[in-house]
Amino acid sequence: MxxxxxxxxxxxxxxxxxxxxxxxxxxxxxxxxxxxxxxxSPTPEAKKSPTVAPATFGKLPEPCDSIGEKTIEDLVPSAKSKSGTEGKSSDISRRGSCSWNGLDDNGVKGSQYRWLDVSFLRYESDATLAVSAEQRAEESYDKEIAKAQASEGAKDVKTSPAAGIGDEATTVTYKLRKTGEDFTYATVVARTENGVVTLTYNGTGYAGAKNPSTSDITKGAVKAAKEAVASVATANK
Known part of the structure; x- marks a missing residue:
């Protein structure tokens, strides 16, 4: 034991x-x-989507109401339709246009033909590409100017800044022969915030009538362009 x-x-x-x-x-x-x-190590935070400034303007004006009746009477005498002819658009909040044309017959003194067209483009911001609406409008503005400068058959093309219209504006003038007549053209391209306005005014004289000068056509185009650009801000009030 x-x-x-x-x-x-x-x-x-x-x-x-x-x-x-x-x-x-x-x-x-x-x-x-x-x-x-x-x-x-702590879990990394998910990458945040880039932020871009929102679009200033959310809509466009009625294209055919963007230029006053008095201006239409002065620039397009004997217009076929003073209320204008609105262009077709699949999205009127982003693009729209209107045109006026008329032949002022002065009998033995000949006739004067005038044509006026205005178009509007509006852009939204794109967060996926980190591009603001204003940046997109700036790119479009440059493209519209280049398009006017490259008009087929255009001669004596001249480009100059147009002061006092929107945030930036440019005038492109040129001569163009069509239907056997010499036409004088002036195109004003303007950007206002996230909107781009392109206005073209042209004319010619028929039956011996004197053709309009580049100076007169340009003055008319600038006057109408100022009204069209101002209508964008008015439509968004």
């Missing part, structure tokens, strides 16, 4: 060793995970 006591003590001591090792192992693993959690 006395001999078995020390032996039992040794057996119990040996049996306790694995248990202590297991506990120690678990404690070590737990500490490791805790340290890993503490040192792990």
């Amino acid at each position: 006395h001999r078995s006591a020390p032996r039992l003590t040794r057996i119990l001591a040996c049996a306790a060793v694995p248990v202590m090792l297991v506990v120690a192992g678990c404690s070590s693993d737990s500490d490791s995970k805790s340290k890993d959690s503490a040192t792990a």
Whole structure:
């Protein structure tokens, strides 16, 4: 009996060793995970979409109401329709146009033909491309000027800034021969915030009548363009 006591003590001591090792192992693993959690880098925030300035103008004016009746009478005498002919548009909030034309017959003194056209373009901001409505209008403005300068058959093309119209404006003048007559043209391209206005005025003399001068046609185009540009802001009040 006395001999078995020390032996039992040794057996119990040996049996306790694995248990202590297991506990120690678990404690070590737990500490490791805790340290890993503490040192792990924070989850990066999702990239935010770029912000761009909203469009200033949300709509366009009625194209045929953008130029006053008095101006139409002065620039297009004997107009077929004083109220104008509105162009077709799939989205009138973004684009629109109107034109007037007429032949003022002066009998033996000949006749004067005049044609006036105005078009409007409006742009929205594009957040996906980080491009504002105004930036898009600026790009369109440059393209409209280039288009006027490259008019097929145009001769004596001249370009000059047009002061006092919108945020920026340019006048392009040229001569063009068609239907056997020499026509004088003036195109005014203007940008007002996120809108672009392109106005073209031209004319010729028939049956011996003197052709209009570039100066007179340009003055008429600038006068009408100022009214058209001002109508954009009025429509958005």
